[in-house]
Each structure stands twice: as structure tokens, then as C-alpha cells.
Amino acid sequence: MNAQIIGQMAVSGALMGLVYALIAYGFQLTFATSKSINFGQGELVMISAFFSLTLTNLGLPYWAMVPGGLLFGAIMGLVVERAGVRLALEQKSEGWILLSIIIGLFFFSAAENIWGRDDRPFPTPISADPIHILGVDVTRLELSVAVGVFAIMGLIELFKRRTLLGKAFEAVSADRDAAELMGISSTRTVMLSYGLSGSVAALAGILVSPITTVGPTMASALILKAFSVAVVAGLDSGFGVVLVGMFLGALESLASFYLGSGWREAPGLILLILALALRPNGVFGKATIRKV
Amino acid sequence: MFRQTLCGLLLVAASGAQAADTVKIALTGPFSGGSAPMGTSARDGSKLAIAEINAAGGIQVGNKKMKIEIIERDDEAKNERGALIAQELAAMSDLSGVIGTVNTGVCMAGDKHLQEKGITKIICPAAGSASMTQWANKPDKPGVKDNSIFRFAAYDGIQSAMVVEEATNRKFTKVAVVFDSTNYGVSGRDDMLEQIKKQGNKLTVVAQEKFNIGDKDMTAQLLRAKSAGAEAILIWAIGPELAAVSNGMAKIGMKAPLIGGWTLSMSNYIDNAGKNGNGTLMPQTFIEEAITPKSKAFIDGYHKAYKVERIPSAVAAAQGYDALYILAAAVKQAGSTDTKKIKEALEDLKEPVKGVIATWSHPYTKWDPADVTTHEAFRREQVVMGMVKDGRVVFGNDADRARLIKSATTITPAKTSKTKKK
Numbered sequence: 001m002n003a004q005i006i007g008q009m010a011v012s013g014a015l016m017g018l019v020y021a022l023i024a025y026g027f028q029l030t031f032a033t034s035k036s037i038n039f040g041q042g043e044l045v046m047i048s049a050f051f052s053l054t055l056t057n058l059g060l061p062y063w064a065m066v067p068g069g070l071l072f073g074a075i076m077g078l079v080v081e082r083a084g085v086r087l088a089l090e091q092k093s094e095g096w097i098l099l100s101i102i103i104g105l106f107f108f109s110a111a112e113n114i115w116g117r118d119d120r121p122f123p124t125p126i127s128a129d130p131i132h133i134l135g136v137d138v139t140r141l142e143l144s145v146a147v148g149v150f151a152i153m154g155l156i157e158l159f160k161r162r163t164l165l166g167k168a169f170e171a172v173s174a175d176r177d178a179a180e181l182m183g184i185s186s187t188r189t190v191m192l193s194y195g196l197s198g199s200v201a202a203l204a205g206i207l208v209s210p211i212t213t214v215g216p217t218m219a220s221a222l223i224l225k226a227f228s229v230a231v232v233a234g235l236d237s238g239f240g241v242v243l244v245g246m247f248l249g250a251l252e253s254l255a256s257f258y259l260g261s262g263w264r265e266a267p268g269l270i271l272l273i274l275a276l277a278l279r280p281n282g283v284f285g286k287a288t289i290r291k292v
Numbered sequence: 293m294f295r296q297t298l299c300g301l302l303l304v305a306a307s308g309a310q311a312a313d314t315v316k317i318a319l320t321g322p323f324s325g326g327s328a329p330m331g332t333s334a335r336d337g338s339k340l341a342i343a344e345i346n347a348a349g350g351i352q353v354g355n356k357k358m359k360i361e362i363i364e365r366d367d368e369a370k371n372e373r374g375a376l377i378a379q380e381l382a383a384m385s386d387l388s389g390v391i392g393t394v395n396t397g398v399c400m401a402g403d404k405h406l407q408e409k410g411i412t413k414i415i416c417p418a419a420g421s422a423s424m425t426q427w428a429n430k431p432d433k434p435g436v437k438d439n440s441i442f443r444f445a446a447y448d449g450i451q452s453a454m455v456v457e458e459a460t461n462r463k464f465t466k467v468a469v470v471f472d473s474t475n476y477g478v479s480g481r482d483d484m485l486e487q488i489k490k491q492g493n494k495l496t497v498v499a500q501e502k503f504n505i506g507d508k509d510m511t512a513q514l515l516r517a518k519s520a521g522a523e524a525i526l527i528w529a530i531g532p533e534l535a536a537v538s539n540g541m542a543k544i545g546m547k548a549p550l551i552g553g554w555t556l557s558m559s560n561y562i563d564n565a566g567k568n569g570n571g572t573l574m575p576q577t578f579i580e581e582a583i584t585p586k587s588k589a590f591i592d593g594y595h596k597a598y599k600v601e602r603i604p605s606a607v608a609a610a611q612g613y614d615a616l617y618i619l620a621a622a623v624k625q626a627g628s629t630d631t632k633k634i635k636e637a638l639e640d641l642k643e644p645v646k647g648v649i650a651t652w653s654h655p656y657t658k659w660d661p662a663d664v665t666t667h668e669a670f671r672r673e674q675v676v677m678g679m680v681k682d683g684r685v686v687f688g689n690d691a692d693r694a695r696l697i698k699s700a701t702t703i704t705p706a707k708t709s710k711t712k713k714k
Contacts, residue, residue: 005515005519008511008515008544009511009512009515012509012511012543013509013511016509117324118328118560119531119532119560119564120563120564121563121564121566128539128542128543128568129542130542130543130544130545137543137544137545139543211508211539212508212536213508213532213535213564215532217506220506221506221508253509253511253512256512256513257512257515257516261501261502261503261504261507261512261513262473262502262504264512
């Protein structure tokens with residue numbers, strides 16, 4: 001069909017893809033410092049969104065609610081680190097995989113019991129009316145997703161490059177043992193990365209909820225896409241997840257338009273298989289040399 | 293010690309004597325989970341009717357008045373829970389009847405236990421066609437000869453006919469048919485396509501689009517419908533996805549009304565779609581608007597008893613209320629708490645029952661396995677078109693409103709023809 005429709009589908013898809021990218025970025029943060037990721041990241045997104053909704057319902061204005069939600073996400077990230085990851089890492093075991101899944105399930109049950117199983121609308125002052133840019137309709141809500149994603153990723157990258165704490169973070173990422181010898185506490189750095197990762201998850205929840213509604217199962221679809229994005233892009237390229245996220249989002253909506261909505265997920269999965277076969281470290285990943 | 297035991301015994305004796313003087317009615321349905329708005333509203337509607345009946349001394353059974361005793365069971369919309377509950381109820385020797393169930397699957401899993409024992413059940417407030425057609429004649433096997441399962445809901449056949457009719461009346465010619473990929477959605481699409489053919493092909497289907505449960509982004513489907521020139525969207529799905537469709541239409545600037553099944557009145561559609569839901573049309577058996585003294589009393593009563601400003605599902609609440617009154621009328625006519633006698637009375641109710649939806653004269657007739665409508669209470673004229681307006685459901689057509697006010701003021705509405713087929 002015509003270029004306008006292709007443009008429309010690609011743009012709306014890419015904007016949703018940025019949410020996948022943001023969640024994938026949360027994986028990268030913890031993977032960098034500890035080579036572990038939180039398999040319950042989706043539940044972290046969901047529970048932070050619910051918490052933020054509660055803050056809003058208590059009468060807090062949007063701009064005061066956002067920092068509250070981010071703080072809550074950071075605390076939950078720390079809970080995951082303390083309860084699920086630290087012990088496993090100390091014992092050099094892979095137990096964090098199961099533990100982080102279990103903590104995720106716990107969050108899920110808690111959310112069902114506290115907030116119920118219904119999907120609920122998430123009020124926002126940002127208008128959902130469409131604006132017309134170059135023949136494409138986008139809503140301010142969708143643009144806010146883009147602004148939010150780039151803002152938090154930009155801030156975290158700046159923090160990593162410009163502050164002492166951030167440099168410690170980078171040092172542990174580069175070589176944990178060497179960093180320890182230089183007097184950097186790797187445990188603290190891992191805590192920091194989980195806290196940041198939790199905040200990133202919370203922001204993803206706050207940004208996406210007004211579009212998709214809040215419910216206990218809201219993140220189950222998102223999280224699978226985020227995994228794909230993280231794997232395709234590689235687990236150490238922040239720039240890569242943004243590109244791959246937008247690409248995957250656009251691909252999905254174009255596929256559902258041209259192939260039919262039942263085929264929506266197919267191109268993403270094919271992409272995932274290709275990436276695993278051809279570039280196991282990710283399209284933007286660095287090949288690591290394994291010392292045996 | 294002896295005294296305490298004696299007191300205990302007396303208490304047991306007393307309660308035993310009391311139990312014999314009550315009419316036991318079970319209320320079942322999903323009181324938690326995603327279908328809870330419908331389940332709890334129906335239950336609370338029935339309870340409101342029970343409170344009224346008990347406050348007036350109970351039901352006249354033979355020569356004495358008996359109060360209603362409620363047995364409440366939450367099936368959580370889970371088929372296996374429904375089966376367990378049905379088995380438990382079927383084992384009760386003194387149960388007079390059952391009212392409830394929202395989900396078709398729960399009916400399919402549980403009702404056979406009740407039917408085997410001949411326990412009278414009125415399915416209310418919902419459940420798709422299969423919950424009744426499972427007892428009817430099929431090409432490969434004959435239906436049951438005697439059926440103790442009745443239904444009190446606007447079945448899918450009536451609804452799809454009304455949806456197509458509404459689109460035609462509103463002078464639309466090109467429509468898109470949109471549905472979810474579940475059994476409910478697909479059978480809704482088939483019903484609507486069949487109705488379009490039956491009503492003379494006045495509507496052209498320019499696009500058929502489907503989506504899955506949990507989908508949030510409907511842009512692709514809607515853009516295709518829009519570029520094909522659809523003037524209205526005929527839709528069969530449930531709450532959250534319906535809301536995603538309305539919100540998606542607002543985004544791409546598509547101005548076409550949604551017309552579809554009664555699920556468009558679910559609170560999780562209305563709340564999540566917000567102002568984008570305005571103008572959506574769906575068949576309703578009851579509108580939460582106090583147009584007659586009877587409906588005002590019911591709505592006020594519900595709001596006061598359950599401390600709400602809006603009934604979570606007004607349709608379910610009103611159906612629960614009327615179903616209970618119909619069952620109570622059958623108990624009175626049978627002059628017994630025996631569920632089999634109540635079933636016979638239900639198939640031949642002599643006196644019209646004044647409900648909040650309508651005055652029900654002879655709602656059911658003797659079961660005929662070739663015609664499920666013998667055990668269906670609703671006919672086309674008891675269903676109206678509802679429209680979403682600013683977070684509430686109002687009358688979609690003023691004519692319906694006027695008709696209901698008029699029929700409430702006349703003494704007995706004309707008896708519905710039983711030969712009319714769906």
C-alpha cells in the first residue's frame with residue numbers, strides 16, 4: 001500500500017519498540033557488573049507501575065509521582081539483589097536464575113492480592129490526542145515514551161562516564177578482580193547496578209502504562225520482546241538496544257499489517273534465531289575471549 | 293458441662309428445625325478474578341431480591357411462609373472449580389435450585405452433574421450458546437429428553453441480530469468485522485456474518501480483522517479497516533482488548549462507532565477506554581437509569597445496599613434479581629421445596645412475574661430437545677440498545693426508552709410468542 005501507511009506503522013511500532021529497548025537496557029546494567037540478569041524484570045515493571053498508580057490515586061501530581069515510582073523500583077531492585085542474586089554470586093553458582101524467577105513470581109502474587117487481577121487505566125496529564133507530523137499520526141503519549149527512554153539512558157550513560165561512582169561501575173564491568181584490587185567494592189557496585197536497573201524498569205512501567213493499562217500480566221508480553229532485543233543487540237551495547245528495539249517494534253507492526261495479525265511475532269523470532277546463529281554475542285556485542 | 297452439652301444439643305435441634313423451614317437456593321459464579329464484575333453483580337442482585345422476599349416473611353409454600361437460605365460458592369471462572377461446586381450442590385438432598393455462572397466453560401464442566409440429579413438451575417447472567425445447545429439435538433446424537441437447566445440471559449443469537457440491525461438502521465453500508473481469536477470472538481464473527489446475509493446483505497464487509505487476548509496495539513488492524521473505508525466496526529471481544537481498539541481508533545483519527553456484544557458494557561472496557569468509548573453501542577437487558585418506579589427502587593436499593601455509585605455490571609445485577617423472583621414464583625406455584633416440582637412449575641408459570649427488566653409471563657415452556665428457546669427466557673423485545681456516554685451506559689435509542697416506560701405502565705405486556713425462533 002502507500003508510503004503513508006508504511007510510515008505510520010513503522011513509527012508507532014518503533015515507539016513501542018523503545019519500551020522493549022528500555023527493559024533490555026535494565027538487563028544490560030546488571031549484566032555488566034555481575035554477569036547476571038533479573039529474570040523477574042517484567043514483574044518489577046508491573047509492580048512499580050502499580051505502586052505509581054497507587055501514588056497517583058493518593059492524589060500525588062504526576063511529576064511528584066515519577067520520582068516516587070523510580071525510588072520504589074530502585075528499592076525493589078535492591079531487594080532482588082539481596083534476596084536472590086548476592087548469595088548465588090558469592091557461591092559462584094547459577095542459582096540467581098531460579099531465584100530471580102521465584103522473586104518475580106512472588107511479586108506477581110503480591111500484586112494480585114494487593115491490587116487485584118483487573119487491568120486498570122493509568123491516568124496521565126499527557127494528552128492522548130493525535131498530532132500530525134509529516135503525514136503520520138503520533139500521540140504525545142507515545143512521544144513521551146521516546147523522551148523518557150532517551151532521557152534516562154542518557155543520564156545513566158553520563159553518570160557512568162563523568163562521575164567517580166560511575167567510573168567504579170565501569171571498572172567493575174571491565175574487570176571485577178582488578179577493580180577489587182584497586183579498592184572498589186564489587187558488592188556495592190552490583191547493588192548500584194540492581195538499583196539502577198530497578199529504576200529503569202519502574203520508568204518503563206510508568207511510560208507504557210498509560211498506553212497499555214496496568215495489570216498483573218502487563219509485562220509478560222513485553223519481557224519476551226525485551227529478551228529478544230537484548231540477545232539480538234548484545235548484552236553490552238546501550239546504543240544497540242535502542243536501534244534493535246526500534247527496528248523490532250517497527251518490524252512487528254509491519255508484519256501484522258502485511259502478513260496478518262497472527263504473524264505479528266514471527267519476524268522477531270526469526271531475527272532472534274538468525275542472531276543466535278550468526279552473531280551469538282549480539283549484532284552490536286563485542287566478542288569476548290574466554291579464558292579457560 | 294452437662295448443661296453446656298444440653299444447650300448445644302438444643303441449639304442443634306433448633307437449627308435443624310429451622311433448616312427444614314427454609315428454601316435453600318445456591319448462588320454461584322466468579323466472585324473474584326477478571327469476570328468478577330459480572331459474577332458479583334448477579335449475586336448481589338439476587339441477594340437484594342432475597343432480602344426483599346425474606347423481609348416480607350418469605351415465600352408462601354403450601355400453607356406456610358418459608359424464608360430463603362443462601363448457599364454461596366465462588367467458581368473463580370475456573371472450569372474445574374465449577375465442576376467441584378456442581379458435584380457438591382448435586383449431593384445436597386434439600387437444595388431447591390441454583391442460580392448463577394458467567395462462563396460457558398464452567399457450565400460445560402459442571403451442569404451435567406446437576407442435570408443428572410434433576411436439580412433446577414437457572415444460568416444467569418451470561419454464558420455462550422454452547423451452555424444450552426449441549427442439551428439439544430445434534431446431528432450425531434439426540435438431546436436430553438428432560439432438562440433441568442434453564443437460562444436467563446440475552447443469548448448470542450439475539451445479540452448479533454441486533455448488532456447488524458443497528459448498523460443498518462444507522463444507515464451504514466460499509467463495515468469492518470473485528471473479533472478476538474477465542475471461541476467467543478470467532479463464533480461472534482460467524483453469527484454476525486450470518487445475520488448480515490439473513491438481513492438482506494445491506495451491509496458490505498470491507499475488512500475482517502482479528503487480534504489475540506492481551507494485544508494492546510491494534511493500529512495495523514484499524515488502519516486496514518480505515519483504508520478499506522469502514523463506516524462502523526462490528527466487534528466481538530472482551531473488555532481490555534475492546535478498550536485497546538477504541539484507544540487505537542482515537543490515535544489514528546478514525547471516527548467510526550463500535551457496535552458489538554454486551555461485553556462492551558463491562559467496566560473494564562468503559563474505564564480503560566475513557567472518553568474514546570463514547571458512542572459505542574451494545575445490546576443490554578437493563579440500563580442503569582431510573583425510568584420507572586420499579587427500576588428506580590432497584591437501582592437505589594442496589595446502590596444503598598452495596599455502597600456504590602455505579603453497579604459494576606447493571607445487566608448482570610438486574611438479571612440476577614429477576615431470575616431469583618422467577619425461581620421464587622416457581623417455588624410458590626409448586627407449593628414445595630422439591631427441586632423437581634419446582635422445575636415443572638418453572639416450565640409452566642401461571643402468574644406473570646414482575647421483574648425489573650420486564651414483566652415475565654410464561655418465560656419458559658416444556659423442554660424440547662429440538663428447540664433450546666423453550667428454556668430461554670429472553671426474546672428480542674426484552675433487549676435494548678445501550679450506548680456508552682461519559683463512563684456510563686445509557687439508552688442508545690430513545691424509542692427503546694419510551695417503549696420500556698410505556699410497557700411498565702400498561703398492566704400486562706402482550707404475551708411473547710413462543711414459536712418465534714432465534
